[in-house]
Amino acid sequence: MQYDLSIINGRLVYKDQVFKGHIGVKNGKIAIITNRKDMLFNAKKIIDANDNYILPGLIDSHVHFRTPGLTYKETWKTASRAAVAGGVTTVLDMPNTNPYLSKVDLIDEKNNLIKGTSLVDYGFHFGVEPGKSYYLNLLNSNMIASVKVFLTGHHTAKNIIKDRTELEEIFRIAAEKNIILTLHAEDEDTLNLFRQYNNAPTNLIEYERHLSRSAGIIAIGKAIELVKQYGTQVHVLHVSSAEEVELLEVAAKAGYPITFETTPHQLWFDAMKDVELGSRVKLSPAIRSEKDQLKLWKSLIDGTMISVGSDHAPHSNKEKKRNFYEAPPGLPGVQEILPVLITGLMKNYPNLTFEEILSKVVSVMAEGPSKLFKISDRKGRIEEGLDADFTIIDPEDEWVVKKEDIYSLCQWSAYEGETLKGRPFMTIRRGKVVYLNGEFGEADGKLLTFKEFDPSKFNEFMSSPFQQLNKMKAFRRTNIL
Template sequence: MQAKQTLIKNVKIVNEGSIFDGDILIEGEYIKEINESISAKTSDVHVFDAEGQYLLPGVIDDQVHFREPGLTQKATIETESRAAIAGGITSFIEMPNTNPQTTTIEKLQEKFDIAAKTSAANYSFMFGGTNDNLEEILKVDPKQVAALKLFLGSSTGNMLVDNPEVLEKIFSSTKLLIAVHCEDEATIKANLAKYQEEFGEDIPIKHHPDIRSEEACYISSSKAIELAKKTGARLHVFHLSTAKETSLFSNKIPLKDKKITAEVCVHHLWFTDKDYEEKGTFIKWNPAVKSQADKDGLWKALLDDRIDVIATDHAPHTLEEKNNVYTKAPSGGPLVQHALPAMLEMYHREKISLEKIVEKMCHNPAILFQVEKRGFIKEGYFADLVLVDLHHPWSVNKDNILYKCGWSPFQGATFRSRITHTFVNGTLAYKNFKFYDVKAAKQLTFDR
């Protein structure tokens, strides 16, 4: 039975651009008090000495594929949300390309019902746009749904929105934030045909970034941005993978005032095309992991605030599926358990500060999606909190991978930092590879 209050003592709090020593009092689901020193007023307070560890707001991951309903051989909301809290991600926004797809209000509600029963982390879902569901899009409640997701490049089922008139109508009609996957389908098809002619189905994986090329990404991203400017739509471009695309985005105004924003994923900040030789299809993503110059350009834009958010695009597939030849191996990989440890590793390598990690993974998703009372360590906010030991190395191996698919692109990597405790809405949900059987997660709401 959890005490009504939890007092975390002697912690280094990372929040809003600074790190300071202090104590935090949690009461129920909320942060009650933050101070240099807080004393327990009654015996009914669980006092926890953090011994100088770092306290971060829970990460908000704005792009995951948890595969439920319909693709549960790969993952479920339950399995992947548990992996998420083990990785310090306390809230996720899940994508609509499940089976059936989340393109009607009825299917959206079914996903909310599943998450309410099984999710270990706070949850919301994006609604999917198609060439013919504008009527359903207009029924969506913006206080309950994170955003509208449009595939402007390849997608499963009928989710590719490739009719320019429909696209303009959606951009002009919805008040929802529009999140887009940008890769130009015609360019990719032409590139693929060229390589299939040479290699058949077993195209060497090193050609993935030649097929899903810089040109394919830039054509699509620039068109989406042009349309957003024309219609006044609020646009968020997912998973930038090229240095060239970063020139399309600005750092001239604060995030809260931006109408056009961008995200980068952990894998595009970590891997390059040199890693295909060792990792093969296990780092096959759409858009593709590209060159060192692209990775360098993404880091530059992230640190100078042209790129606003770091996310995962967590998209698991079974080992059997991933072991296929190039044209049959699906794109995507699992990341929620290892994204924050990977970014903390980049802190150790002096690529990024702790304050910047928190800004890009916690504060900015909350600002960008207008998530209510999350993403910051503030009095009156939900106590979604993550304790991190920066000097407690561990290696990723099949025995500690928590994804249902059982593998990770980080297998064999050693991280110097580990997530030791994760609080979800004031409740300790995870501690050092152990989960507590608590139902603390809530549906995210949006201040719109």
């Protein structure tokens, strides 16, 4: 057989091992993985990895690429450049654009805007507007990655689900259709109490108290009640506090179909130590303390955190330079996420080998999100028959982050000046080189479809560290607790 592409002399990274090997690619798929490189010399193109590490193409399951309607902040072209420069080959984009992605016909409209501009493959999270949950009845689970539910909001997230009856209806429909709910889990009523009795925050420390961790804990408690009632699969986004992690881990141990992720920003920044960064690291939920960071890192190491998403949410420099209270929350991150995770793990877990660190990254940025969001038949692993998505990194390379290196339209990074390890020098998507040392390939990324999910296979599917679930029912569950 003649291969379209052969990659020789690589160290292939999996979630539980690293080994030397060679890869043959045909028609955008991994055709063979072998320890005999002589089998791969008959190829149209041969790439010598020179003993560098080959990871599966990363999946960033939480991005805001701002198309349509907010393209003065970011365009899909510039965002996908940032993605592949960061080793990301697949993204799942959030619905809070203009218009809001809350109607089925808008999926095709959005896809038509993106076609021909994307270096990455992509899918969409669907939105739900107050009073319009009936639109969810028109969805099929293969159309979307999830339904995103905002339990609180901010500058670019206005569609908050406050009514308990409507929230129950959303959980019921999602369970019936085997659709995952992704939650921005902060309780709006709780936050309003803090807003009522606190002055407007002027710095990160005040902001962390203003967006109290209590709101996240209460929202997750309410979500667990609804998961118990309806059997809905729930994934909690950008978890920020130690208490939330503890609650979510206990719920998973009890058998609830609930998973969670955090962002690189919550792992890296500290509201007390990084107060001088001001609105650049203003997020929703807020950056918290070292205690919270340590718990988040531990959950990543222990495997109870299923994924890490960049929450890439760029704003213009002008917006971020407003006074602290008026500046919108959010920052770019899709380009920085891989080296931030590698460097953070090296600092926090110095006893881990570099290969063990890369395996942890693959677990939360490839295998985990691919299984959670039902694309593991194509993405997330270096395995014969799957898409030939790879990122290659030099273990000795260090990157001092500078704004001129940032490909996002916003042209700034909260990590400027930081020295990071593990920046990719090559990214391959479906057998095509889409990034090589500052040069970009063909923008022919395509829209994903999603597999049907059998909820009775939840623990097996998620490689959960906890006990096996009883079979989940489509509606009210009576067999758990």
